[in-house]
Amino acid sequence: MTHTAPRTTLTIGSDLPVRRLGYGTVHLTGQGAWGPRGSDANATAVLRRAVELGVTLIDTADNYGPGIAEERVAAALHPYADDLVIATKGGCVRTGADVWHVDGSPAWLRETCEASLRRLRLERVDLYQLHRIDPEVPLADQLGVLRELRDEGKIRHVGLDSVRAEQLQEALDLDIVPIVSVQNRYNVLDRASEPLLKLCEARGIAFLPWFPLGNGALTDHQALTDIAAAHGATPSQVALAWLLHHSPVLCPTPGTGSVAHLEENVAAAELRLTEGDMARLDALTASGA
Secondary structure (H helix, E strand, O other): OEOOOOOOEEEEOOOEEEEOOOEEOHHHEOHHHEOEOOOHHHHHHHHHHHHHOOOOEEEOOOOOEOOHHHHHHHHHHOOOOOOOEEEEEEOEEEEEOOEEEEOOOHHHHHHHHHHHHHHHOOOOEEEEEEOOOOOOOOHHHHHHHHHHHHHOOOEEEEEEEOOOHHHHHHHHHHOOOOEEEEEOEOEOOEOOOHHHHHHHHHHOOEEOOEOOOHHHOOOOOHHHHHHHHHHOOOHHHHHHHHHHHHOOOEOOOOEOOOHHHHHHHHHHHHOOOEHHHHHHHHOOOOOOO
16 A cells, blocks of 8 residues: 655745755765865756756755855856745854864854855845854854844744754753754664654654765665665665655755756655555664665
């Protein structure tokens, strides 16, 4: 029996409806998110094809490049379609390939947010996510400057990246600014953030899983390859479809620098898994088959 078809859209906050398969831009930058990857023309082709395919959420960050991914988004898609939601992140400083540090000081968060606005050619960013909570800065101070930026009209909504359930609960309890999204590592084999997902479901908070394909690790997993063969699909499509079926608040934003791979990813939204498929996938663990 086919599993109940998942919802195709999700509303972030109360006013940002998006298709539940977005596009992440880290693969528009080089290894370790340092420098560019591929040509500007290829980046433009991928981004424009994403929008042609109905993607309405573009996820980026100031330290992808750094700055390069945001610049490529603007070069390809500005002026933005009315229904296109741009999400970016700040709070990390990248100094080399896979070399970065956290800086949640209010002055830096303000500076980096305003720099993102300039690169993205926006007066207000739809979704601004704190890329990491800085343990050296009171959370109230970090959320406080994001509240100020929202009140100034530079941020529409605020989210958090790479948090534990108790950290999200702390942010909610502080009640300084509404938290409408989180972005954590999560996929069919990596469910360490399941308690966070349950909290998001209870509070109506969007969960944007990063590494939704396990950075390629899921492509040869036996259960995924078996189910993919039964549907005439790919293991990657099965992994994305599982996320869409698993929880209505999950909104994966897989990244790629290839138009063909992008098209494959977006097509996963059409895949309907059976109850048997879901039972087998739900039972997997990081070492399970």
